[in-house]
Amino acid sequence: MAEKNMVEAVRDAMSEEMERDPRVIVLGEDVANGGVFRATQGLLDEFGPDRCIDTPLAESAIVGVAIGASLNGVIPIAEIQFADFIHPAMDQIVSEAARLRYRSNGGWGCPITIRAPYGAGIHGGPYHSQSVEAIYGHVPGLKVVCVATPYDAKGLLKSAIRDPDPVLFLEHKRAYRLHRWDVPDEDYTIPIGEAEVKRDGKDISLITYGMMLHHALKAAETVEAEDGISAEVIDLRTISPLDKETILKSVEKTGKALVVYEDNLTGGFGAEVAAIIAQEAFDFLDGPVTRVASPDVPIAPYAGVLEEYVLPNPAKIASAIRDLAAY
């Protein structure tokens, strides 16, 4: 066991998987030099230029070549430098990777992992801050993971690499160096599609993922200390497939659901979570299913005051908890 930050955990997962399975390669922009977030640091030295490959600056080709290679016995980890720049590859992800198994009636599979740092809170402006999980979470045939802790990152990335289907692996970049938490040195995996209760509580369920997990945990501490409200915090970790059971079990216990996400409100992934709760836990609800999210502006404006203004934070979440708890 050693203390690692999330970016180190991501690197360890890749390095260990490349060691374990010679079919695994990493490709993307600047990956040979360690990548702009240093997530591929050392992989070139360890595994050589045939397994840690700098691509041309062409996102559609990064994903499209990964798809083709995956049909021919290679297990690619494609890095998209920032999730904001994944859009040129959307066609390859949505039309190709995600549909390949289905459209070939199970004849072909596409075992690729697409890693992308995502999320706001680092003064990244409108093009280094985007949350793209709702866009891709809508797509059948694609698994979407959102990680925000070192332990989850390592275990889930290993599962993604070993998965027979395409996985979009979103790493919240604000969480990359936020903490140094214990991460086992040995091999372990966390199943894709399992949420985790990160904090037990009995009065209200906070359902969240990504950087909002950390904000929700802080808010939960605050309301516990100041208002005596006991909030349960669920980290979805995987957006698709979604772990409905864990969500519903918690809401059935607390009767109150607060869905927290960083993306702008309308059509965000939390809307799907809210719909599921409204439909499937209706009999247990003791208040309106409520969302805390950013306002409907491009996420996120650059200036610190603007960014702070739009993004949810522990204070905004705490205030929503108090309102809902009092309902």
Next chain:
Amino acid sequence: MVSVRESPGGLGLTGDQLMDMLYKMMLARAIGQRVRMLNRMGKVPFAVTGEGQEAAQVGTAYALAPGKDWVVPYYRDIGVVLVIGQTPRDLLLEALARGESVSSGGRNMPSHFSDPKLRIVSGAAVVATQIVHAVGTAFASKLRGLDEVSMVWFGDGATSEGDCHEAMNFAGIHGLPVVFVCEHNQYAISVPWTKQMAVENVSVRAQGYGFPGVTVDGNDVLAVYGSAREAVDRARRGEGPTFIEAKTYRLVPHTSDDDDRRYRSREEVEKWAKKDPIIRFQAYLQEHGLLDAKERDDLAMKVAEEVDAATEYAENAPLPDPESALKHVFAEEKGR
């Protein structure tokens, strides 16, 4: 323009192989015609076929080693998949969207070929995305040190897409064993090639990616084969990609939903019908004493019988089980 009008032995093809090429071209033609007929009969909601492009398809595919090399076709390539090993039955099952169709079990539109055993990679309807996949299969062949070539087919319109550029650039950088085949049939639906590119021969673009491009008479199956043979041999020797532009013409509307009278004259179509690649190849074989009129008619009869038998089989084959629509989203049937 390369034109290989050598003696039949000049390309290293035997008389049997030449006859087989003709047979595959005629079979492709007959299947295309059949599928369009089934469409007019109301049995197939949509038909997209490639009559007129058989030389470009059969001539290129013939240079590959079926089952070993990677085949990434587009929706006109009935001739390609026949050469690689799909049967009339496979194609009719697919056109009629039957459950046992190997391509997609009724999930994809007709002419979206797939056959994992034959390494025919499933395609989307999205123009040009497949070009990148062929670069990916070739990249894997190179990384793994495997003696495989990837070949990918697309139209002249597809060369305008960003994916075509991204694919060729990637292939050039890594010197990959991939052959790009542009079936230049002069139209992308109604848009003429002159609105697609500002160059006479799109093959010149290959130079900008660091590998050779050739333009060939796409209605001359031996000329096509000659350039494909050279490209495949180059790729196998580890000398990298080649771009082949086969100038040809689609003799039929774009799809069953298209009326080509709106954008091209009947005179133009007639002119190209006179350059029909099948008639040309038959004349060539007759000239060289490899085919007589009776053999030609016997072959036409055999093709017709095979297509009839395949149609009958496919029409009687069961439709997909409706509940199969929920399968194969992911590897394990857990659903979402």
